[in-house]
Amino acid sequence: MSAKTDRIDRLAELTARKDEGGHGLWYEAFRRLRRNPLAMTGAVIILLFVLIAILAPWLAPHDPAAQTWLGEIRGAEGFIPGPRSGNWLGVDGLGRDELSRLIIGSRQSLLVGVVATLLGFTAGAILGGLSGAFLGMFGKAGRWVDSILMRFNDMALAVPSLLLAISVATILGQGLVTVMIAVGVTQIPVFARLLRGSMLAQSHSDYVLASTALGVRKRRIVLNHILPNSMSPVLVQATLSLATAIIEAAGLSFLGLGGANAANPEWGVMLADSQQYLATNLRLAVYPAVAIIITALGFTLLGEAMREALDPKLRK
Amino acid sequence: MALLEVEDLAVTFQRKGTAPVHAVDGVSFTVAEGQVVGLVGESGCGKSVTSLALMGLLAKRGVKVGGKALFDGNDLLTMPGSTLRDMRGSEMAMIFQDPLSSLNPVIPIGLQVTEVLKRHRGMKGEPAEKEAADLLDRVGIPDPRRRLKEYPHQLSGGMRQRALIAMAVACRPRLLIADEPTTALDVTIQAQILELLKELVAQQGTALIMITHDLGVVAGLCDEINVMYAGRVVEGAARRPLFASPTHPYSVGLLGSIPRLDAPRGEKLKPIPGSVRDNIAWADGCAFAPRCAHRTDECLDGPPALVQTYTGHAYRCVNPVTGDEVEAVTAAATLPAPSIVDATTDSDGEA
Ligand SMILES: Nc1ncnc2c1ncn2[C@@H]1O[C@H](COP(=O)(O)OP(=O)(O)OP(=O)(O)O)[C@@H](O)[C@H]1O
Numbered sequence: 001m002s003a004k005t006d007r008i009d010r011l012a013e014l015t016a017r018k019d020e021g022g023h024g025l026w027y028e029a030f031r032r033l034r035r036n037p038l039a040m041t042g043a044v045i046i047l048l049f050v051l052i053a054i055l056a057p058w059l060a061p062h063d064p065a066a067q068t069w070l071g072e073i074r075g076a077e078g079f080i081p082g083p084r085s086g087n088w089l090g091v092d093g094l095g096r097d098e099l100s101r102l103i104i105g106s107r108q109s110l111l112v113g114v115v116a117t118l119l120g121f122t123a124g125a126i127l128g129g130l131s132g133a134f135l136g137m138f139g140k141a142g143r144w145v146d147s148i149l150m151r152f153n154d155m156a157l158a159v160p161s162l163l164l165a166i167s168v169a170t171i172l173g174q175g176l177v178t179v180m181i182a183v184g185v186t187q188i189p190v191f192a193r194l195l196r197g198s199m200l201a202q203s204h205s206d207y208v209l210a211s212t213a214l215g216v217r218k219r220r221i222v223l224n225h226i227l228p229n230s231m232s233p234v235l236v237q238a239t240l241s242l243a244t245a246i247i248e249a250a251g252l253s254f255l256g257l258g259g260a261n262a263a264n265p266e267w268g269v270m271l272a273d274s275q276q277y278l279a280t281n282l283r284l285a286v287y288p289a290v291a292i293i294i295t296a297l298g299f300t301l302l303g304e305a306m307r308e309a310l311d312p313k314l315r316k
Numbered sequence: 317m318a319l320l321e322v323e324d325l326a327v328t329f330q331r332k333g334t335a336p337v338h339a340v341d342g343v344s345f346t347v348a349e350g351q352v353v354g355l356v357g358e359s360g361c362g363k364s365v366t367s368l369a370l371m372g373l374l375a376k377r378g379v380k381v382g383g384k385a386l387f388d389g390n391d392l393l394t395m396p397g398s399t400l401r402d403m404r405g406s407e408m409a410m411i412f413q414d415p416l417s418s419l420n421p422v423i424p425i426g427l428q429v430t431e432v433l434k435r436h437r438g439m440k441g442e443p444a445e446k447e448a449a450d451l452l453d454r455v456g457i458p459d460p461r462r463r464l465k466e467y468p469h470q471l472s473g474g475m476r477q478r479a480l481i482a483m484a485v486a487c488r489p490r491l492l493i494a495d496e497p498t499t500a501l502d503v504t505i506q507a508q509i510l511e512l513l514k515e516l517v518a519q520q521g522t523a524l525i526m527i528t529h530d531l532g533v534v535a536g537l538c539d540e541i542n543v544m545y546a547g548r549v550v551e552g553a554a555r556r557p558l559f560a561s562p563t564h565p566y567s568v569g570l571l572g573s574i575p576r577l578d579a580p581r582g583e584k585l586k587p588i589p590g591s592v593r594d595n596i597a598w599a600d601g602c603a604f605a606p607r608c609a610h611r612t613d614e615c616l617d618g619p620p621a622l623v624q625t626y627t628g629h630a631y632r633c634v635n636p637v638t639g640d641e642v643e644a645v646t647a648a649a650t651l652p653a654p655s656i657v658d659a660t661t662d663s664d665g666e667a
């Protein structure tokens with residue numbers, strides 16, 4: 001249908017290949033990952049990001065909410081103190097330490113990213129799993145249920161995700177939970193289509209045929225055989241989805257829909273706040289933007305490398 | 317009455333926008349209790365499709381199955397799905413070509429074996445575990461208790477196939493279909509697996525349909541042999557008459573170069589000049605005619621009828637090969653038997 005669904009469908013088929021099965025496949029994929037410098041770069045970025053987010057209160061040199069250096073700011077001249085000893089990245093327009101705000105802000109991104117992805121993953125997996133199970137278990141009626149579920153799903157997929165997120169945010173009002181739900185909801189159709197496609201691909205595999213030849217019941221085949229084997233592409237997607245979630249969460253916060261406050265800085269909000277100083281203090285926009293980009297890049301690098309490691313056609 | 321009587325089995329794949337594929341086109345053969353029947357023929361001649369049709373494992377959509385397959389007098393092809401599901405694994409079972417992909421990679425072997433015991437024999441818990449271990453032991457897997465906890469990738473290729481055989485024979489089926497069960501294995505392992513199959517079917521009195529490319533298997537294992545070509549059985553006979561006096565030019569071509577019953581294991585059937593792409597439709601004559609050195613004009617006068625001889629030989633050919641000619645062909649084509657040394661240097665060369 002679109003490039004987006006093509007990508008999802010391609011990923012769904014990956015682990016149903018005959019040449020390398022299951023564990024061997026992951027083992028091989030992991031070996032290839034370790035030799036891939038881009039994957040390792042992504043992994044290091046993710047590791048650093050997670051460590052920083054977890055240890056943020058101890059790492060941040062100052063209180064991110066304290067307007068300690070407000071007195072030094074000369075608004076008329078557009079002067080805000082830049083990097084110097086004690087404020088390694090300078091201070092922001094309200095006299096708060098920029099580095100501390102960036103460090104503390106990582107927590108929000110990680111939290112929103114993880115919760116939203118979990119939400120999208122869980123709901124999407126249930127929807128896609130049901131669809132795939134109906135398809136596999138109940139013959140004609142099952143196919144019917146499956147195609148209805150999937151038509152709705154494809155409609156949801158076609159809606160630009162930020163637009164969907166904004167609509168959700170408008171309904172639920174602003175706040176952190178809103179951002180999580182909004183970003184999570186946009187991931188649901190992706191996971192649903194992926195898991196369903198993955199199950200469909202697995203259902204044509206040899207071990208399903210072999211179990212069927214032994215008289216194993218369809219329900220058991222779907223739940224015990226097909227479902228566990230269909231999860232690898234979903235894990236790859238979850239990694240990629242974290243990148244999207246972090247960017248979208250920042251976007252929603254930037255638009256003022258998030259729940260950030262002075263004590264809980266957020267990269268998207270910092271970006272929004274920096275707008276009024278763009279002409280004189282560009283660095284205030286650059287820091288959070290770079291933080292968002294690098295983090296999203298980390299997840300994307302690792303996720304894409306995982307996809308590539310699983311996909312023989314993408315391999316050199 | 318034979319255990320399985322296949323009559324005019326026909327399988328047609330029909331997909332929208334493509335010409336129908338007559339993968340199996342009127343196959344008939346019988347399998348008696350305890351008998352080993354071979355299905356041989358080139359790649360794509362419909363051997364696997366035949367076995368899948370018998371097991372009811374072909375997709376429902378886009379596939380048309382015709383004819384009859386009487387198992388104990390009941391037609392497998394028209395049987396309700398639930399009855400067939402109950403029979404699969406208990407009355408009849410199948411072993412596939414690739415043992416690795418035929419096992420679920422994320423589930424321990426033990427669970428996959430007990431699953432069958434639970435399904436058909438209502439066993440669970442410790443008794444099922446014990447029976448599973450006994451089964452693995454019986455198919456020659458050492459230290460079965462430990463193996464039950466392992467995953468397919470932890471087993472060697474031969475062990476995996478043994479585990480699959482254990483599952484297939486767990487409920488003492490009366491019919492076992494083995495679709496090239498040794499093709500994916502090392503030559504040395506192949507012989508062991510065949511020996512195991514031979515023992516098991518002899519012990520349990522199981523009828524076996526053996527699908528193979530391997531001349532050694534045909535010669536060493538099969539009581540009856542059916543040679544398939546383009547979806548039809550072109551020649552069927554007991555082992556000795558077939559090897560001694562193959563009648564259909566295609567069989568002569570397949571078996572001709574090695575006319576011995578003690579053909580070494582792993583020896584492949586000789587390819588015939590030309591390819592299946594040269595085939596004509598059976599309706600227009602003998603599908604093999606374009607590749608046949610023994611062809612006459614009559615070969616293109618519609619499908620050749622099945623000729624039954626007094627020796628129990630059956631063939632579909634208007635100009636069969638006679639005994640003297642076979643002598644000539646085989647004498648000319650007799651090759652020195654490949655020695656073990658040759659085999660090793662060959663594989664070294666490839667590596
Ligand atoms: N699902 C399908 N759709 C269309 N055609 C099919 C399908 N399955 C098999 N065929 C065709 O049916 C024919 C017989 O296939 P089959 O797998 O039975 O061959 P085979 O004798 O088992 O060959 P091999 O020795 O390679 O296993 C082939 O020409 C194949 O292309």
Ligand SMILES: [Mg+2]
Nearest residue numbers: 363364365495
């Ligand atoms: Mg086959």
